[in-house]
Amino acid sequence: MIDKSFFIKRLVAYRELKKLNQEQLSKAMGFKDRQTLSAIETGTRELKPSELLQALKVLDISLEQFSDPYSLVGEANYSWRQCEATEEELSNYEDKTSRIVALLKDLDEKFSTTSHSVILPKLPITKNSTFHDVTKCAEQLVKEFNLGDFPADNLEELFFRKFNVSKLYVDMPNSISGAAIKLNTISVILINRNEIAGRRNFDTAHEAFHCLTWDAIPPKHVEKAYSNQKKKPYTEKLADAFASALLMPSESIEKYITLKESDITEDVINNLANKYGVSSIALMWRLVSLDKISRSHADRLDKELMAKNGQKDGEDLPPKLFNKQFVQYIHKSIDSGTLSVRKILSILDMTMEELNGLLVSYNLTVPYDL
Incomplete structure (x- = not known):
């Protein structure tokens, strides 16, 4: 049996989703004043079945959709990383994936043998944090959890076991790269499994940053994945800096890049990028930030040769669906x-x-x- 409060929460969630205030919905439902709906939403007045049906008619929501236990309306906040996806495409895909995330949440509550902490972990980052702050935070995580020289292989386990962040590999339209989803009890990262491995890993670390700093610096509902760096919002730049330092720790870079600048070629970067599990372009800019190569040297490198990290077609197979x-x-x-x-x-x-x-x-x- 579904608790009555469930219907009230859903009514409030769909009203807000449809961008209606209490006065507007009250009038459409035939109430004399806003106070009647306010009393219903606060639980001091019972919602009659006929009133619920009238509300659903106004909200243009079916009873089946309204009562679906595998719906996250009002419970989840999404932040999409995309490149020229249409609003309709994102909306449709959000509806589809929200049911999968709701299933994950439900089954985790039923079958998990690990009790998740009611105090959700977060990073000591605020809206006033600098690139130095987030880089230092990322490198401290590498040391604290012994992630090694090449942390990419251990990130999924770290985020799930220590931070209650689950990652699902899904088939996404090419225009969508990934998403961070914040719920009350867990966070979920969606990754387009058809992208190259380096981008999948970078997206994972990038979205994890959003999951772990959501309250302090909530991301926008939609962000461009590959926008011009100068136009990219500051929060997204912080997330990129965090991901870069987490996947390519400075101590590790110092250990494996001992060549003089002129000897750091496309092949050198490609080979090392594969070890870090990142794209060659991402490693190149990390080397620039650590003064291992100059910007002029980076500009001289063959970006087309680096685009596939030295791999042949078919070598980078998609990971299995979900997890x-x-x-x-x-x-x-x-x-x-x-x-x-x-x-x-x-x-x-x-x-x-x-x-x-x-x-x-x-x-x-x-x-x-x-």
């Missing part, structure tokens, strides 16, 4: 009868064959009734 923990949760929910296969297919927007393939890709046995 191991989430897919294990899905398997367990089906095997235990917690959720029906039909419900899982609906939320994930998959066919039976695709769900089978997902389970097999993580070496999980397909339940006999599939």
Whole structure:
């Protein structure tokens, strides 16, 4: 049975989503004054079924959509990293992924053997922080959690175990790079699994910065992924600086870049970028910031040769869909009868064959009734 407060929270969330104030919705619902709706929203007056149906008509929301337990309306804040995505494209994709994130949240609460702290972790960063501040913070994380010379391989485990930030690899339109999602109890990073590995890792660190500084410097709902650096908002520049220092620590750079500037070629950068798990362009600018190469030398480097990090077509295969923990949760929910296969297919927007393939890709046995 759904708690009555659930409907009230949803009513408030959809009213705000539709950009209606209490007075406007009250009038549309036929109330004499705003106080009636205010009493309903504060829980001092009961919402009658007929009134709910009238509100849904005004809000243009179906009862099924309104009562869907796998909806994050009013619960989640998104920040998209995109490049020329249309508003409709982002809206549609947000609706689709919000159900997947809601499923992750629900299954984590049901099946996780680890009790997450009710005090969500955050970085000591404010809107007044400088590039030096965020760089120092990132490099301190590398040392504190022993991430090694090449931290990219350990970031997913760090963010999940220590900061309660889950990462899901999803198939996104080419115009969307990733997203940070802030909920009350967890944060989720969505990464376009079809981008190159270096960009996937950089996006992960970039979005993690947003997740861990959301209250102090909340990101915009939509940001451009590859906008001109001079036009990029300060918060996005801070996130880039954090990601750069986290993935390419200065102590590690000092250890592996011992050549004089003229010997730091495209091949040298490509080979080292692959070890760091970043794009060659990202490493090049990190070397500039650490005074390992000059801007003039960077301008002379062949950007086209560096664009693929020295890899041939087909060498950088996309990672598996979602993540191991989430897919294990899905398997367990089906095997235990917690959720029906039909419900899982609906939320994930998959066919039976695709769900089978997902389970097999993580070496999980397909339940006999599939």
